[in-house]
Amino acid sequence: MKEIILQGQAQQMRAAVFEEGELVEVHEEEGAFTHLVGNIYRGRVENVLPGMQAAFVDIGLEKNAFLYVADAVPPSFEDDPRSKTKPLPRIEQVLKPRQELLVQITKEPFATKGARITTNITIPGRYTVLMPKTDYIGVSRRISDEEERNRLRELAKNISPQGMGVIIRTLAEGVEGKELEDDLKKLLELWYHIIEKLPHASVPGLVHEDVDLLSRMLREWIDSKVEALTVNQTEVADGLRNTLRKLGHPAANHVRLVYKENLFEDYSVDEEIRKALRPKVWLKSGGYLVIQQTEALTVIDVNTGKYIGKSSLEHTVLHTNCEAAEEIARQLRLRNYGGIIIIDFIDMTSEEDQKQVLTTLEKACAQDKVKCQIMGLTQLGLVEMTRKKVGQTLAARYGKPCPVCEGLGWTLK
Known part of the structure; x- marks a missing residue:
């Protein structure tokens, strides 16, 4: 079961997503929490850096945005054979200082780093994504049925505007062609409206x-x-209710109105956020995780803690590791950690137990809309995985480094 809690207070709107009674995501919008990913700007190239194959672009924010060469040329797609024959050009062949660009934010600014941007604009809808600058046709990998994938791909080819690309989203599974066409039509109208505004928009702006x-x-x-x-x-x-009825979604009959200013209190949302800002996470069995984020990666250690099991050491270890795998997937979503993630599960001698833990982790991460990739076990017995970086972490949204220890967590005696 999935439930969404929406709390409005003054000028702020907050949303919490629960799955099977567990908090997995928190979103908010106001002031410093304003969502920037997806915004489109007119920018001006400030610096071209051949040594980094990137450029810094002024888009009107506090810090210049970062544009990597791969984001400044038409995109490559894994299932498009044309992309495999095209090596990346050098950044100085693509961009020049003072050049004006139309760009879109793909990653929020974080700490001392500016936003990451791309020239490959995408306009997302509920069922489709319009790509005005490429003619690629794609279907979400989360749609696994091959017959359905082929049906949706053919529909996309038929409705895609000439010279533009379309990606069919996961929510489009089972949706009729007319609904896809209507969705794409709205996106196309929005794109033409953006084009009309361009001559009147400031640079940067x-x-x-x-x-x-x-x-x-x-x-x-x-x-x-x-x-x-x-x-x-x-x-x-x-x-x-009105929007969900138009979409034909059964949840239209399950919108519940509760007249309470602090609705999150009933669901212990803020308490869960406070817990997610701590390095130690207790498991229901009595085991625990220690989660530490560094500049380059996130490290997670699994411990049995208070859990002593019942039958054997192997069973105790397997139970703790499987429980930890499910909680790790939840914590990554809740904390919004991305990049390289290294997990030190408790050592397992049985290959069958190792596979079971990896399968549990894969299944739990499959619920995440953000792309996760699990590489498997290293020679040292560590699990390597990645999660795409999207937006700011929970810690960046709700906290700041300690001015005394500068985030170290220790002070000198």
Whole structure:
């Protein structure tokens, strides 16, 4: 079961996503929490750096944005044979100082780093993604049925605008062609509206701002697993019901209105956030995780803690590791950690037990909309995985480094 809690307070809107009663994601929108990913800007190239094969672009934010050469040329796709024959050009062949560009933010600014941007604009809808600058046709990898993939691919070819690309999203599985066409038509109208605004937009400056939190929720999170939505504002509840009815979603009948200013209190959301800002995470069995984030990667250590098991050491270790695998997937989503992740599970001698733990981790990560890739065990018995970096971490949104220890966690005697 999936439930979404929406809490409106003053000018702030916050959303919490629960799966099987566990908090897995928190989103908010106001002030410093404003969502930047997806925004489109007119920018000006400030510096071209051949040694980094990248450029810094002024888009009007506090820090210049970072544009890597691969994001400044037409994109490569793993299943497109044409892309395998095209080596990347050098950045100085693509960009020149003072050159004006239309770019889109793909990663939020973080700490001392500016936003990461791309010239490959994408306009996402509920069922489709419009790519105005490439003619690629793709289908979400999460749709595994080959017959359905072929059906959707053919539909995409038929409805795609000439010279533009379309990606069919996971939510489109089982959706009829008319709905896909209507969805894409709205995106095309939005793109033409953006083009019309270009001559009147300043350089650097914002051209198009991505949709607000409520609209993103309807676009990204409302899937077949959502069974309930709980909100504390009448107008929000009415708007959700009307939109969900138009989409034919059964959750339209399960929008619950609770007149309470701090709705998150009933669901212990803020308490879960406080726990997720600590390095130690206790498991229900009595074992625990220690999660440490560094500049380059995130390291997770698994320990049996208070759990002593019942039958054998092997069973105790397997039970702790499987429970840890599920919790690790939840913590990565909740904390929004990305990049390289190294997990030190408790040593297992049985290959069958190792496979079971990896399978548990893969299954738990499959629930994550952000792309995760599990590489397997290293020679040292560590599990390597990656998770795409999207947006700011929970710690960056709700905290700041200690001015005394500068994030070390220790002070000198």
